[in-house]
Amino acid sequence: MEKHKKILEYTLSSLLRRRYKNLAIITVFSFIVAALYSILFLTHSLKKEALTVLKEAPELIVQKVSGGRHDLIPTDYMKRIQEIYGVGRIIPRYWGYYYDAITDSNYTLMGINGTHVLHSNSKDNENYPSPIPLPQGEGARGRVKDVFSDENIKGLKLLNGRMPSNRKECAIGKGVSDVRFTGIDGEIFLIDSKGKVLTFHVVGVFASESAILTNDLIVINKDDILELFGMPSDRATDIAVEVYNELEIPFVASKIREILPDTRPIMKGEIIRTYETLFNWRSGVIFTMFLGALLAFCILAWDKATGLSAEERQEIGILKAIGWETGDVLELKFWEGIVISFTSILTGMIIAYIHIFFLGASLFAPVLRGWSVLFPPFRLIPYVDLYQVFVVLFLTVIPYVASTIIPSWKAAITDPDTVMRG
Amino acid sequence: MKYKIFIGLILSEILLILALYVFSQMLIERRSIEITAKKILVRELMLTDLSIWTEARYTRHPSQADLFTPFQDFPSSVEHFPAGSIIAPPENIKTWKSIKRY
Structure with a gap:
């Protein structure tokens, strides 16, 4: 030694x-x-x-493909998808991109009817309805029941302020808030497809902790997004499909392609694999x-x-x-x-x-x-x-x-x- | 004497690394509530992608991109955006025999 x-x-x-x-x-x-x-x-x-976090993404997203490109999907398709055995809730998603010439930045706009969990965390949630109902019955979203129970979500800071509940209201990501120098009770101007300026009242700003998900997000009312993008009311950007049994997702996806050949179902597993590769x-x-x-x-x-x-x-x-x-x-x-x-x-x-x-x-x-x-x-x-x-x-x-x-x-x-x- | 200083230096670095590892575990525990909050956002807003690269639609939503993106303008056109070079081609492109239609 x-x-x-x-x-x-x-x-x-x-x-x-x-x-x-x-x-x-x-x-x-x-x-x-x-x-x-x-x-x-x-x-x-x-x-x-x-x-x-993406484990909580929708089990299936159904896009309509036209000329090899993602196209708006008719909401009628939801009825056809609902007929497939094992399918739960089917929710149309309204979203798109907006180029802001003032700041040279791209925003992601999302139209919602309202969400229960986010509202129960906002300051004036008592007066706000819950258009997307919480799951009913055995098996429906059972695996996340505990995680998203009211006891667990108390104290979680998802956004400052609240989610939009009326027309011309919006909740924005921290990045949008910073680049537009606006915040709660401020205003944001967006130009619609006809060239008209629409003014939105900012009622919520997503917490900076969630910036990796919401940095460029502007959440507005569903009817506002239809007006802004000039979308027909019977069309959505894509459709989110809940499948009760995760093992049945590939089967449901192939069934959707069979009955709706102009669609492209994207499975949750594919989203996760994308990020694994990324x-x-x-x-x-x-x-x-x-x-x-x-x-x-x-x-x-x-x-x-x-x-x-x-x-x-x-x-x-x-x-x-x-x-x-x-x-x-x-x-x-x-x-x-x-x-x-x-x-x-x-x-x-x-x-x-x-x-x-x-x-x-x-x-x-x-x-x-x-x-x-x-x-x-x-x-x-x-x-x-x-x-x-x-x-x-x-x-x-x-x-x-x-x-x-x-x-x-x-x-x-x-x-x-x-x-x-x- | 010098070897004592060296061993002391190495031990203090190892101790610092161990302390950082313990600190990581504590931070993961403390920030688990943040992960729960993000899960709620993903679930309730039905999000599919992280908001990292906002320069093009296929870099903002890589999981929702068209099948032939980034050759969106014409076949074999060059990739425009720096972020695109960070993303490797999917496995099914590398072994094209296994391409599935969905």
Whole structure:
């Protein structure tokens, strides 16, 4: 044990003799590791959050497809879908996009009749009717009964103010509120399909905690959205279909395609798979960034593995000449690799955690933002996958230590005189 | 002496990482109410997508995009938006034999 301590002590003295070079290696190594961990932390956290909340998405969305494009769907289709066994509530969805020329941003507009849960959380809910009734009977939305029970939703801050209950009222996302400099009791102007300016009274602003879902959202009355977009009253954007038994969703989807061939049912499983792919670290730009960092690490390790500096070779020669065994030299180099790689890995991991979970991935935001004017701030929940943490740990420490030991082993088994002479 | 400083440094970094991990678990627990609130929003407003990229309709609602998006203007047209390059092609495109009609 004493021998190992002495070798470690010598290793640290040796590293300190070349302090600027080693400090540079530790800095570069730490930043590469920080980049790798940042990508893994960001994608895992976003994926976990998306998959958790989107489990509550509608079981089936039925779109009408015309000329290969999404078209408005006749509300008559609901009667045909209702005939399918196993189908629960069928609700038409009214939504669309609005380009705001004042701010150069795109909003998502959604028309509602009102929702029970959101209203029971708003300040004047006693006087507000509940046009979408809560489920009746056994089995209807039973799996979420407990989660959304009145006891559980008390105290949840979904929106400040309330949801729109009358015509020309709206609830807006935090992003819209910021970009239009408006809030509760303010007004928002939108131009309808005939060029007429419609004024909406802001009665609610979604809480900033939910910005990842509602940042660009403007929720208005269903009749207002029909007027704004000039939609016929017998058409909806798409139809949400509830299926009691999740196992029957593919069957119901194929049945809908059979009886309504011009439609495209989108299953909840497909929505979830989309987000699994979207936030997979092995996809798109995220993978490119990951690969870049990994390549930088490989170059660093390769540089170490391809040879020792003249100074290092001379040091090994002197150590051998004064009686160090080959095993001792290898242990010295092992500790050198461990000191540098462990210091860098742990520092990189801490930097990555602070970057993603305290600074909201501020370095990646410009890349991820793209051309979006309204982009939600990342308030990521720190979901950390220990498997990923250990994979990166082993993938960087072991190659680096190996790349430090192998060239030293070659020098250590050579005659000290030859090594010292270079 | 130097090795004691080194071991102290490594141990303090490990302790900091462990503290951050414990902090994460506590924060996940504390923010579980926020997740419940988001689930209510998704359920009651029937949302299907996250509001991250608002630059194009297929980046705002990737799960609801047309089957041939992003080649929406003409076949083989180039992708316009930076966010589109973040999204990898779906699995069924990579193995096109398994394409389903729904």
